[in-house]
Amino acid sequence: RVKEKWAATHAKHPPTRLALHHFDATYSVQLGKLWPSVRVAMLSERKYGALLNNFCHDAVLVDLQAKGCRDFITNREEDAMPSLEQNSETQAQDESSDVSLKKSDIDGRQINLSPNIKCLVFPRGDVTRFKPARPDAYGLLSYYLMDAASVLPCLALDVQEGHNVLDLCAAPGGKTLSLLQTQSIRFLCVNDTSVSRTMRLRKVLHSYVPKQFLTDEKLRITSFDGTKWGDIERSTFDRVLVDVPCTTDRHSLTEDDNNIFNKIRVGERRRLPQLQLELLLAGIEAACPGGEILYSTCTLSQNQNQGVVEQAICLARENHGIQLEAVSLRPLTQMFRNTFHFAPGLHLGEMVIPHLAANFGPIYMCKLKRLT
Numbered sequence: 201r202v203k204e205k206w207a208a209t210h211a212k213h214p215p216t217r218l219a220l221h222h223f224d225a226t227y228s229v230q231l232g233k234l235w236p237s238v239r240v241a242m243l244s245e246r247k248y249g250a251l252l253n254n255f256c257h258d259a260v261l262v263d264l265q266a267k268g269c270r271d272f273i274t275n276r277e278e279d280a281m282p283s284l285e286q287n288s289e290t291q292a293q294d295e296s297s298d299v300s301l302k303k304s305d306i307d308g309r310q311i312n313l314s315p316n317i318k319c320l321v322f323p324r325g326d327v328t329r330f331k332p333a334r335p336d337a338y339g340l341l342s343y344y345l346m347d348a349a350s351v352l353p354c355l356a357l358d359v360q361e362g363h364n365v366l367d368l369c370a371a372p373g374g375k376t377l378s379l380l381q382t383q384s385i386r387f388l389c390v391n392d393t394s395v396s397r398t399m400r401l402r403k404v405l406h407s408y409v410p411k412q413f414l415t416d417e418k419l420r421i422t423s424f425d426g427t428k429w430g431d432i433e434r435s436t437f438d439r440v441l442v443d444v445p446c447t448t449d450r451h452s453l454t455e456d457d458n459n460i461f462n463k464i465r466v467g468e469r470r471r472l473p474q475l476q477l478e479l480l481l482a483g484i485e486a487a488c489p490g491g492e493i494l495y496s497t498c499t500l501s502q503n504q505n506q507g508v509v510e511q512a513i514c515l516a517r518e519n520h521g522i523q524l525e526a527v528s529l530r531p532l533t534q535m536f537r538n539t540f541h542f543a544p545g546l547h548l549g550e551m552v553i554p555h556l557a558a559n560f561g562p563i564y565m566c567k568l569k570r571l572t
């Protein structure tokens with residue numbers, strides 16, 4: 201046993217502790233009375249979802265269902281439990297929107313969920329872990345374990361048959377894999393500035409997707425600085441996913457290794473909102489007029505979430521003459537309100553907040569449509 205007070209290598213202020221202080225100061229203001237419960241959830245073991253690999257030949261769906269799992273995307277009706285939302289005012293709003301949802305028309309829009317994306321989760325309050333996925337006879341793994349809330353930005357992106365799609369910050373590839381499960385994409389461009397992480401992404405793709413879907417006609421993998429994407433390609437893609445680097449709140453609270461709250465990374469952490477803004481602007485430029493951009497993070501931070509989106513909307517108009525409109529993701533949150541706990545009352549975008557009974561997230565997402 202290490203005697204902490206004598207251990208020379210023991211950090212006086214471990215990054216996880218610094219992260220907790222920082223979050224206590226900022227999120228107690230931002231989230232108010234929600235923060236203590238979110239805090240407890242974030243300090244507890246997170247819950248995973250198993251993204252089913254349609255390219256795998258093993259029938260694992262039945263096995264997982266027999267273990268008590270449910271595909272949260274297609275089996276929504278079976279979820280007869282009351283909503284996770286506790287705020288009565290929000291509840292009232294939810295119920296009124298639910299009526300409009302039945303008419304499939306909230307804010308005049310409809311979310312078309314791909315029937316091919318399946319993600320299995322254990323029931324609410326059940327913290328059973330998934331076993332590691334096994335390869336089928338062709339060496340393809342049957343499922344990919346990820347935060348189930350990370351599938352939501354991919355569903356929200358609403359990829360349609362024949363679309364050209366850019367995944368600007370793609371490694372290690374959970375969202376890329378989700379997008380590929382749709383089998384609707386004509387051409388997918390995946391990028392990540394980190395060469396080592398891009399190698400990991402390649403490995404993931406080869407472990408899950410047959411070679412014939414990874415040809416040069418269908419897929420391009422690059423390691424460019426995404427902020428410079430405008431120098432390469434503009435007004436090209438029907439859909440762009442901008443899943444930016446952020447303070448990865450859960451990781452920062454639980455792992456001292458590779459922690460952005462490490463004192464030597466203060467500068468990098470402070471520059472994050474600027475980097476996020478530049479990446480989002482590059483993603484906006486890469487989309488074609490009429491195309492849609494999905495910005496996502498895994499932080500609760502308003503500065504890295506709504507703050508970045510607000511600035512991007514202004515700068516896209518002022519510097520590039522691009523008009524954008526924010527697309528409501530309310531239909532999506534209504535569909536999945538029995539699986540995830542969503543932050544109430546965000547004026548821009550939606551956010552899954554961790555909850556002890558549904559310990560997914562945080563995931564923030566905001567969808568923008570290019571009007572010009």
Ligand code: SAM
Nearest residue numbers: 369370371372373374375393394425426443445
């Ligand atoms: N979308 C990924 C997934 O679902 O597995 C996770 C992406 S992670 C949140 C953010 C990624 O952004 C990191 O892999 C990081 O290497 C990459 N990144 C950081 N700066 C970048 C830049 N300037 N251009 C492109 N990618 C960048």
